[in-house]
Amino acid sequence: MFGVILAGGSGSRLWPLSRELYPKQLINFNTEKSLIQSTFERLNKFIPSENIISVTNTKHHANVKMQLGQAGENSIILSEPVSKNTAPAIALSVKYIIETTEDDETVLVVPSDLLIENDEKFIQSIHDAQKYVEDGYIVTFGIKPNYPETGFGYIRCIDGKVQGFTEKPDNQTAEKYLQEKDYYWNSGIFMFKVSTLIEELEHYCPEISSLIRNIKCSESIPFNEFDKMPNISIDYAVMEKSQKIAMVELQSDWKDLGSWQSIYEVSPKDENGNVFVGHVLDKSSKNSFVYSSSKLVATIGLEDTVIVETEDAILACKKDKTQEVKQIYETLKEQQDGTQMVHKTVYRPWGFYTVIAEGKGFQTKLIHVNVGQKLSVQSHNHRSEHWVVLSGMAKVVLEGKDHILSPGHSIDIGVKAIHSLQNPYEQDLEIIEIQKGDILSEDDIVRYEDIYGRV
């Protein structure tokens, strides 16, 4: 069996914690593990890691790799050069499996942003689906609704036979579905044989089918090939059209963490129904969600309100309007605000940096270099850099000369000076960097080969 984790989404409705370059599947929502880490572990209980494929966007590759860590070292990460919805992502994984093995494997597709509470029941449902899969069906997993949710898709199913799919309904329709008892929430989890999906794709979506034939799967997918893919969901491309669809009821507790309201719903609450995370000081609020990532947030008398504080943006929203956060995100994108795109902390293969302050002509970062890591040999045409070591030791090569810096020591890197920062020591290295210059851009970087010829 193969597992496919769909991890390409942007999670715009969970802005400002979720960003275009750091989406919700990578975030810890007051939990020990991120959503993608939990999803990987759940699959890894019954699928070996080398059979687990995470499909994500090139932009998130480094972050996904870092988060899967040692447990996922042998797992596969397929990076789409451009996001094209679920049908191309699933087709890509299936192509990878075909290239890898000659068996007609069973494939379980799981979104990376679901919270599933009971792993045993989950595995039981997978087991129940197996017989349909063997009979050549694509199995979709449905959840019995317990309230009239308007944010999900619904599946109509009578006596195990799927009658049809409906997109997010309006309030009245959702109420009707809840009454009628043969409607289920669409979990976004699917299971099928490789041969079944290939057949159904060929029949109902020949466009994807023929494109995928020409793509050679590797960890980086060529942009020119993949960009031709239609932007289409697997529901629309196959599920709503195919005659070979079965549904199995998913018994385990299941939550789509798609909005701040749903994050609120799954969080433990105090006696006034509040969820407070971080440095929050409250007087008499009720049924509210307040998340502070760094600053003090003081709240008085709020009701059914969501406040999310991050380094560079604050959201204040009525709890029943959290679906509309997506529109704020889209507006910011249109305005090229940047606040929807990056968090101030950016993860790199060698560690991470956080932009802690910006102003006219300068930028200050806290740079964290993991043990044994180093940054590329580089120079900048428009800025000077000044580094002060906070903890650990830094080896700096500046214009060919080595400098070893201990905490409290600093070094100036002039404009155009060739330099590299290394941490060959036993302890993580933290430095403060001040960039100074009229043009401060991540693009102002000239990279050089190191002595081993690597860039």
Place this chain on the structure above:
Amino acid sequence: MFGVILAGGSGSRLWPLSRELYPKQLINFNTEKSLIQSTFERLNKFIPSENIISVTNTKHHANVKMQLGQAGENSIILSEPVSKNTAPAIALSVKYIIETTEDDETVLVVPSDLLIENDEKFIQSIHDAQKYVEDGYIVTFGIKPNYPETGFGYIRCIDGKVQGFTEKPDNQTAEKYLQEKDYYWNSGIFMFKVSTLIEELEHYCPEISSLIRNIKCSESIPFNEFDKMPNISIDYAVMEKSQKIAMVELQSDWKDLGSWQSIYEVSPKDENGNVFVGHVLDKSSKNSFVYSSSKLVATIGLEDTVIVETEDAILACKKDKTQEVKQIYETLKEQQDGTQMVHKTVYRPWGFYTVIAEGKGFQTKLIHVNVGQKLSVQSHNHRSEHWVVLSGMAKVVLEGKDHILSPGHSIDIGVKAIHSLQNPYEQDLEIIEIQKGDILSEDDIVRYEDIYGRV
């Protein structure tokens, strides 16, 4: 005539914009001028600046002086070494007037945190009060209520004769006062002859009266003398007891900017009744006040809510609960949080600094040194400092040796190294300072005399 501006308050109900060390009278609430600047200008229309006395706390002296600027260059600032409410502050001003002139002057006392819209009507009311003042009365100014405010004191006045004072009433009482029509809001503005106040103080508050006799007024008041003063308001010390009280109705538009709700009330609103200041992105909020001082604040569907964003703290509060901000402030004070005390920008005689980032073992400041200014010669026992010049030129004296730094250049100041920072040039100097050390405290400073013997 003398004018006295009471400018010692802390404005805790306007936290987090107002801080213990940067209180509301110093703040621009989306206006060109701060409250103390507007108050000074209003008095200066009919009182020469050398007859205007600002009574403030030692902590705010530098800020008040800076804000009064050129127009207030000849005006008097009396700095209380400890805050003791309005009676000692007024007594202090009167003592200063007695020491300065032999005439029995008329004194107009005005709080620094009132918004008065119509200066002509204000001056007319002052004029109307003059006859009572001449007859030996202390005149208090009352405002006809137009709604049942519970946050103000009330004056009962029938046929120009004051019947009594009431502290902040409950809702029901405030409603009754509004109906009965002989109740007025107490504006906190007073007018009297020096001789009248001295007489009434001697009669009703001999404690202040005898203490004030021994205090020699200068710009710095001795702590030992002033600390003996009772912490008592002028209303309680004199107004509520004296038989010589008259009331004049203040005709001009008048607002006590004592809470975020009142700031909201006086601000121009959009068609949905919202007030947005700074970088705010809203969807469908109503009757709300959103103030962003730096970060993006995105709001969705809020109603009657106040959001105030500052560098280090965020307030989110139901509009009718803004009186309770004071309790948040008091809690922070008890917790020694620090967030109630300083803003991250601190003004000094030589310029200002802003704490732009703090972390374990380090602190980063942007330091702005005005043209021709310098900081004291100093050293630190527990931290090293690293300075990078952003703009202007810096003269640094480090262990007796001069260093001239232009933009982009830096210098390390070791632990215990004796150093001073100077800007003897024609342009303001901006540097980034990184402090590094296990103990980072403003108190870790040893000051030395400079070559002229000044500390």
